[in-house]
Amino acid sequence: MASVGKIARRTFLIGTAAIAGGLAVGAYAYRRPPENPLVARADDGEAVFNPYLTIAPDETITIFVPRAEMGQGVSTTLAALVAEELDVSLEKVVVEHGPASEAYANIAMLEDGLPFPTYDESTMATIARSGVGIAGKFLALHVTGGSSSTVDAFEKMRQAGATAREALKQAAATRWGVQPTELETDAGSVRNPATGETLSYGVLAADAVEAPVSRDIPLRAPENWKLLGKSQPRTDMRAKVTGAPIFGVDVALPDMLHATVRINPHFGGGVLSLDTEAARQMRGVHSIIEIDHRLGRGFAVIADNTWRAFMAADAVVVEWEKPNSTLDDAAVSELLAAAVGTGSRDVMRDDGDTDIIFADHARDRIIEAEYHVPYLAHAAMEPMNATARFADGRLDLWLPNQAPNLIQAVAAAALDIPTADCTVNTTSLGGGFGRRAEPDVAVYAALIARETGGRPVKLIWTREEDIAHDYYRPAATGRLRAALGADGLPEALDVVVAAPPIFSPMASRFYPSISLPGPDKSIVDGAFNQPYAIANYRVAGVKTDIPVPVGIWRSVGNSINGFFHECFMDELAAASGIDPLEYRLKLMAPYPVATALLEKVADMSDWRSEPAEGRARGLAFTLSFGTWVAEVVEIARDDRGIRVENVWCAADPGIVLDPGIFEAQMMSGIVFGLSAALGQEITLSEGRVQQSNFHDFDALRIDRCPAIHVEILQNAPRMGGAGEPSTPPVAAALGNAIFALTGERLRRMPFAHDVTFV
Amino acid sequence: MELTVNGERHSLDIEGDMPLLWVLRDELGIMGPKFGCGIGACGACTVLIDGVPERSCALPVQYVEGAVTTIDGLSGDGVLTAVQEAWIAEQVAQCGYCQAGQIMSATALLASNPAPSDADIDEAMSGNLCRCGTYPRIRAAVKRAASTQSARS
Numbered sequence: 001m002a003s004v005g006k007i008a009r010r011t012f013l014i015g016t017a018a019i020a021g022g023l024a025v026g027a028y029a030y031r032r033p034p035e036n037p038l039v040a041r042a043d044d045g046e047a048v049f050n051p052y053l054t055i056a057p058d059e060t061i062t063i064f065v066p067r068a069e070m071g072q073g074v075s076t077t078l079a080a081l082v083a084e085e086l087d088v089s090l091e092k093v094v095v096e097h098g099p100a101s102e103a104y105a106n107i108a109m110l111e112d113g114l115p116f117p118t119y120d121e122s123t124m125a126t127i128a129r130s131g132v133g134i135a136g137k138f139l140a141l142h143v144t145g146g147s148s149s150t151v152d153a154f155e156k157m158r159q160a161g162a163t164a165r166e167a168l169k170q171a172a173a174t175r176w177g178v179q180p181t182e183l184e185t186d187a188g189s190v191r192n193p194a195t196g197e198t199l200s201y202g203v204l205a206a207d208a209v210e211a212p213v214s215r216d217i218p219l220r221a222p223e224n225w226k227l228l229g230k231s232q233p234r235t236d237m238r239a240k241v242t243g244a245p246i247f248g249v250d251v252a253l254p255d256m257l258h259a260t261v262r263i264n265p266h267f268g269g270g271v272l273s274l275d276t277e278a279a280r281q282m283r284g285v286h287s288i289i290e291i292d293h294r295l296g297r298g299f300a301v302i303a304d305n306t307w308r309a310f311m312a313a314d315a316v317v318v319e320w321e322k323p324n325s326t327l328d329d330a331a332v333s334e335l336l337a338a339a340v341g342t343g344s345r346d347v348m349r350d351d352g353d354t355d356i357i358f359a360d361h362a363r364d365r366i367i368e369a370e371y372h373v374p375y376l377a378h379a380a381m382e383p384m385n386a387t388a389r390f391a392d393g394r395l396d397l398w399l400p401n402q403a404p405n406l407i408q409a410v411a412a413a414a415l416d417i418p419t420a421d422c423t424v425n426t427t428s429l430g431g432g433f434g435r436r437a438e439p440d441v442a443v444y445a446a447l448i449a450r451e452t453g454g455r456p457v458k459l460i461w462t463r464e465e466d467i468a469h470d471y472y473r474p475a476a477t478g479r480l481r482a483a484l485g486a487d488g489l490p491e492a493l494d495v496v497v498a499a500p501p502i503f504s505p506m507a508s509r510f511y512p513s514i515s516l517p518g519p520d521k522s523i524v525d526g527a528f529n530q531p532y533a534i535a536n537y538r539v540a541g542v543k544t545d546i547p548v549p550v551g552i553w554r555s556v557g558n559s560i561n562g563f564f565h566e567c568f569m570d571e572l573a574a575a576s577g578i579d580p581l582e583y584r585l586k587l588m589a590p591y592p593v594a595t596a597l598l599e600k601v602a603d604m605s606d607w608r609s610e611p612a613e614g615r616a617r618g619l620a621f622t623l624s625f626g627t628w629v630a631e632v633v634e635i636a637r638d639d640r641g642i643r644v645e646n647v648w649c650a651a652d653p654g655i656v657l658d659p660g661i662f663e664a665q666m667m668s669g670i671v672f673g674l675s676a677a678l679g680q681e682i683t684l685s686e687g688r689v690q691q692s693n694f695h696d697f698d699a700l701r702i703d704r705c706p707a708i709h710v711e712i713l714q715n716a717p718r719m720g721g722a723g724e725p726s727t728p729p730v731a732a733a734l735g736n737a738i739f740a741l742t743g744e745r746l747r748r749m750p751f752a753h754d755v756t757f758v
Numbered sequence: 759m760e761l762t763v764n765g766e767r768h769s770l771d772i773e774g775d776m777p778l779l780w781v782l783r784d785e786l787g788i789m790g791p792k793f794g795c796g797i798g799a800c801g802a803c804t805v806l807i808d809g810v811p812e813r814s815c816a817l818p819v820q821y822v823e824g825a826v827t828t829i830d831g832l833s834g835d836g837v838l839t840a841v842q843e844a845w846i847a848e849q850v851a852q853c854g855y856c857q858a859g860q861i862m863s864a865t866a867l868l869a870s871n872p873a874p875s876d877a878d879i880d881e882a883m884s885g886n887l888c889r890c891g892t893y894p895r896i897r898a899a900v901k902r903a904a905s906t907q908s909a910r911s
Contacts, residue, residue, distance in 0.1 A: 071852030240854030243790025243829035307780035430855030671891025703880035
């Protein structure tokens with residue numbers, strides 16, 4: 001496999017953390033078990049079993065999910081992990097977000113951040129993965145991301161349910177004077193089959209939490225599952241079809257004020273002058289304050305109504321500092337072009353000897369291409385918001401977020417109070433896609449709450465603020481070349497990708513003193529770790545500094561490299577005159593998980609039949625977040641333009657816990673990827689973003705949404721994620737379909753530059 | 759100023775140019791309609807005014823003539839409408855933020871067109887953005903609601 005040894009000896013970039021450097025960001029002793037955050041907040045009489053479960057005397061069973069519900073279904077699937085072992089139905093449980101706590105550290109996310117491909121089962125990879133478990137407990141990142149929620153929870157939350165079940169049986173056994181092994185559990189009760197007696201969990205709970213129970217209870221085998229592996233009705237569905245006030249923007253507290261912010265849209269710029277005279281006279285305005293924080297500088301308007309705050313903000317006369325005034329799209333392209341050509345390369349895969357092959361190869365058998373993607377905004381439906389109350393030296397926050405204990409630390413620091421004096425309550429998220437792992441909105445809300453004399457204040461951004469102040473999916477340029485052998489297959493493949501690094505600036509937003517050295521895996525994710533057997537295979541990333549804030553955007557680097565790698569693979573197949581499906585089947589022959597998916601998606605899309613006149617199909621494959629995905633896009637042309645009609649998706653996450661929700665996530669990721677491929681683009685001028693709202697940064701709407709067909713296979717040896725893996729291949733599959741239809745190879749997103757979509 | 763929302767009459771001392779959305783959310787505490795864009799481009803704020811879908815975020819309250827219905831008023835007695843039931847049956851919502859607006863648009867569509875074609879659905883619903891990409895299930899749910907409504911009537 002790739003020579004990961006030399007990478008491993010340097011620094012592992014794992015999500016937002018470097019392990020080898022021995023970062024002490026979470027100063028927690030590994031051996032010390034984290035405190036159970038539910039103990040302090042339990043009601044009288046409520047029995048706290050573990051960080052995932054409480055049972056009250058009135059039979060209320062509450063399951064606390066450690067990940068943020070942002071549409072991906074964790075409030076159903078993670079709750080089902082506990083419920084499966086506890087023998088309760090999902091309709092009978094209340095599901096809540098766990099409070100910010102190191103007890104909810106996400107270990108699986110860090111594992112996937114290692115520089116080892118999913119299919120790498122080498123000793124090195126195995127050792128590194130087990131090492132992450134230890135480091136993960138040090139770091140204690142309570143974070144939702146990396147499609148890791150089910151993977152991380154799979155053992156822990158079933159164990160939480162099983163341990164509680166055995167404790168409840170023990171409590172009942174003591175009362176009845178029998179052995180717990182003689183007892184059964186069902187529908188929230190313990191039953192003695194010999195006598196027919198039952199005791200409900202609510203009655204037993206207080207005794208059960210005191211009962212001695214083995215920590216090593218065998219988990220139920222999949223063939224015995226009642227909930228897992230079957231589609232469950234979502235626990236949040238009724239609230240979401242009745243308009244229930246579950247989101248951050250819906251937070252309502254007594255005596256609450258409303259606020260909005262305007263941060264300098266010129267990245268890194270400050271405030272030169274601020275005239276608030278007229279704005280302060282407007283109806284309902286409480287006060288106007290300057291915001292001066294390392295994350296952003298501008299002002300906030302506090303008022304008695306959100307719209308009045310918006311209007312007063314418009315009336316403030318502000319002069320912004322304008323750093324980076326020459327930064328525009330041409331400058332970005334030049335920086336990326338220079339970097340991809342001559343920048344310092346971090347080689348993340350280096351099989352064989354690529355240079356020797358190219359040196360000796362016939363020029364006319366070398367294929368070269370350059371690809372480019374633009375910056376992208378997340379544009380979650382719910383604009384950024386946070387509610388804060390600062391009273392008696394304590395800060396309470398309510399916000400839709402993906403990183404509670406990181407946000408807690410940064411917000412507390414902004415007010416110069418101990419982290420322990422800040423609480424973070426996670427509401428439902430109106431979309432996240434990575435944006436809500438950032439601390440900026442919580443910091444601003446905290447700074448505003450300092451000015452309201454203890455009154456709570458709800459900060460809501462305008463959509464314009466949201467688009468102007470994202471942490472964008474990076475722009476990137478890829479240069480790919482291949483040396484084709486006599487059989488048409490690549491003897492050597494050489495990939496160089498230049499893009500801004502994501503993880504080092506992101507880490508420094510949380511911990512300003514930290515800089516992460518070493519390569520940034522996101523730059524080559526989706527290119528260096530794909531299951532293609534090519535003897536001489538090199539993939540390198542070039543970290544390119546551009547003064548635009550970037551962050552994690554659904555599927556992160558895979559959203560870039562899925563496009564680069566898979567369109568280029570299609571170019572190679574075309575140059576060799578080989579069908580793109582057969583080409584991949586040959587190159588992926590050592591990976592039966594991949595070839596089974598290729599055959600599956602070929603069957604689903606009737607790939608081997610000739611498409612009708614005016615129609616064409618494109619194929620792409622990406623392995624990301626542990627899930628293997630093959631997709632075919634079918635397009636049709638009429639006199640108005642090109643229409644995306646069908647997407648077939650075959651995905652293999654190893655084990656699927658809820659097929660209905662998994663299917664929904666595949667559809668969701670496909671629509672997200674198509675939105676970007678068809679038309680999305682963040683452009684720059686004078687050091688700021690030019691787009692402002694959905695009229696100029698739109699997304700796919702129902703009238704252009706294709707029919708989407710999903711099939712799930714479960715051959716992969718390890719469990720993969722659901723939230724992101726369907727996004728990376730879809731742009732490539734569309735680009736390949738357009739080539740098949742028109743003969744034109746599109747190497748720059750969005751495709752709307754070159755194609756009219758209808 | 760007088761405003762009727764979900765059958766209830768309200769007297770309000772507010773600026774006439776305040777968009778209906780903020781009157782509903784910040785003055786009346788009716789949280790079903792959501793803020794998404796402020797320019798009528800995403801549909802998260804969709805309400806019905808005398809049965810017609812309107813984007814409340816860009817509609818000054820002084821121009822509201824007629825009774826306002828928000829999603830909060832659809833199932834006032836706890837009994838869900840055929841559209842809401844169809845949304846549950848098809849398990850449409852993901853993050854759910856846009857769904858109040860989607861359901862209001864679908865409700866208006868089916869009130870005026872009990873058996874919409876795919877093209878009718880696309881036309882009526884394309885003003886409602888969904889970043890989670892629930893469109894395939896929205897299509898299925900609208901059709902399901904259409905068939906249950908016609909079976910009931």
